Amino acid sequence: MRILIVDDNPTSLQSLSVVLSDLGHDPAPFADPVRALEEALRTHYPLIITDIRMPRMDGITLLRKLKSTPHTETCDVVLITGHGDMETAVGALRHGAYDYLNKPINARELAAVVERSAEHQALLLENRDLRQNLDLRVREVADTLHRDLEEARTCLRQVFGIGSVVSESPATEQVMNDARMFHNDPSVPVLIEGETGTGKEIIARLIHFGEAGSMHPFVAINCAAIPHELFESELFGHEAGAYTGSRAGGSAGKLELAAEGTLFLDEVAEMPLSLQPKLLRVLEDRTYYRVGGLRKRDFRARVICAANRDLEELVERGLFRRDLYHRLKVGHLVIPPLRERREDIPALARLFLTRQAERKRKQFTSVSPQAMDILLRQPWPGNVRELENTIERAVLIHDAPTLRPEHLTFLTERQSAYSCAGVPKKLPLDLENLELPEAPLDLEALTTAIVQKALDRFEGNKSKAAAYLGISRFALHRRLQK
Template sequence: MRILIVDDNLPSLQSLSLVLHDLGYEPTPFEDPVAALAEARTTWFPLIITDIRMPGMDGLTLLSHLKEDPTTAEADVVLITGHGDMETAVEALRRGAYDYLNKPINARELAAVVERCAEHQALLMENRELREHLDEAVEERADTLRRELESARTRLRQVTGIGDVVAASPAMSGLLDETRVFHDEPSVPVLIEGETGTGKEVVARLIHYGESGNDTPFIALNCAAIPHELFEAELFGHEPGAYTGSRAGGSPGKLELAAEGTLFLDEVAEMPLSLQPKLLRVLEERSFYRLGGVKRREFKARVVCAGNRDLAAMVEAGQFRRDLYHRLRVGHLRIPPLRERPEDIPVLAGLFLQREAMRKKKHFTALSPDALRLLGRQPWTGNVRELENAVERAVLLHDGPALTARHLSFLDEHAMAEVPTPVTAGQPGAWRLDPDNLTLPDAPFDVEALVDGLVRKAVERFGGNKSRAAAYLGISRFALHRRLSK
């Protein structure tokens, strides 16, 4: 890259030229700023480094001429300043200078500035080329951009997890409709409630990103993971020396980092009661102060909260502020547990299977009917997260064209919990086998055959599910297998 250097101090000019040459660039030195300006108008220099104080034409005047001339306007200009020139350097930045360097010039800082200018000029060149060829390549470029956009959206859905929200059930269809409304109204706080594993953060990200993406920050804070004594600084940030152990330069909090994006407060029920009035004030006034600070900072972010505890009950018990609760639930979503929306299980399982097979380079493409029946019988106390983990485990351990019930046999552990509680004597339809009141037949009989028959009947009763049959008979799964193998 060619670099024009302007400095009336010859030793400084020669030293700067030598350093840039050693860095691999092509320096062109000038002592006279007027001659340098004439050279810049006839030869393209992506970067011009000039001293501020020079006789005849100072650095600010040279900068103005360079920026006013169309042939030099896109060149990056870096000014060399002394200790008394800081106000002038700031004015130069306002007039379009790219950066400035303090005397004496540090070689490492010089190299960093020049490298940034080289990257900037590469981007400008790319933009110029795009503009020059836009007419002849507009349709082809548009198609490419559309493909890249779709690819970016796909990656976004994979990274954020928002692609895991499916709406096969009426309940989830209605919920997705509401997320679209909340996405369009960033000033409305949203409270998401649901059991553990239902996907509350995924829904929060869906509210933030919407269907077309969002380049503003999504800042998540797990309220249960922050010690109470550090919670205020974590949320509001702090100024230098605000408290013992604080960072010397201060630090922004999550309110500040969220900028114009979304602040997601997970497990909001765990927020200290003493801090809740301060959060309420932020929501009401849309501003805040850092801990130990006097500067009022504007708060523009959307607030989305989530929790698996009953906030309404906590309000009645005095464990959560009523006014904050009602402010947070202006927008309210309840994610139903997976057992209440069985229509979503096959779709979610298929989504997880496709994703895990791709990640682990397996050949699974579908779920077999018996696998779907097995998945549909599970209680899914861990909800969507448990289903995802089950599919991931099966894909990790097995391979094949279709995921079958055999691959998911470990789920029998959950099925054992579904064994009906035995009825007791006196209940309608009760049946009880009492060893102390048995009437044995007069003729000899085969005890082993009787036990085998009971085992077969139990296995048939539970559709071949050996874990449930073993639990029903009160024996171990190993003992049942041993009996059947005979």
């Protein structure tokens, strides 16, 4: 073991060097403590033996400098003490000294101290290696877990269709931004409105899972698919014997199954009117009872609702409760139809083509400009769902590296059957002879006036006014909000 010896007494320095050499160690003697400190900073010495009383720098000062420097803080420092230095040496032990030797130095005591120091240094080295190996292993495990988590999140998005959200258009980007915002506050109920096939459930899943993913359940109910007489039991669950035909042991409802996740009520406009006050009470009190139950249960899930009918119009007609409508609308999203965000069509088409080609093991990897032009010119009354079904049909029938117009002949043959967004083939206005005034036009005011005239014509019926104007109910709704 390399041992640094510091003593201004040449005789003592020589004696220590000889004894340590005889013990099989490699001593480095220094009479000047300043030079000894410089040497210790250059070369690692596991053990440093130093006298206390020395000119230029005493042993206590040398000890403090060694212990305050990262390069030398782990070395063992043994102090050589005279009779008057005993109290100082004992105090130095509290500041990091390894041990002390009394003058005159006994060879056996010196050998014992050196041996203990060697064992101590060996333990420090072993601990350092173990710590480094542990840190390395922890980093490896952490990296592996991070990769597994990212793969799990990717699979999660693919399984639940979150990857189908494409935001090329500003309108879709705004919907996605709002969805991410709602994800951060599970206490806020969210109402998603949009035509059939616009991707309302995908947005609901995006609100639930967020970007990072969630391990909490996502429980979906299609309100239009449940018989009215079974709706309450399906939603709230029931106790044993609650009604004729109920399960013997009772059953948990969707409120209970959602736990701390999300309850998604699709086509919420079809919920029985008699059940709507009970849902409102759940949202207000965050508690509920099973059918036939006496024990109050806590409700902790987020509530997201979707509607393809104009809920506001249903409220005006008395077909949906106004108080529930406003409670569900705390968080509100309106997904525009695909014909109003055609910028999304190319990215969606490529996404669906890649997905269907992988599932059906076909060659398709791209869409030709001519085929894309056909897709862009379609009215897509079925929205994103219709686009996906169209791509799936083309991939099912054909197989080629690129989707071309001849693969979409079934689409072009039926194009004439569509009336794009309800626009009449011949406009009632004579646009060719239309004269504009000299003064600048306020297009926004003119549009607002036309919308108001249409509403007046149909006595406030938004569905009829939207059909007359050739736009969707939700486009009309956004116009009215402006």
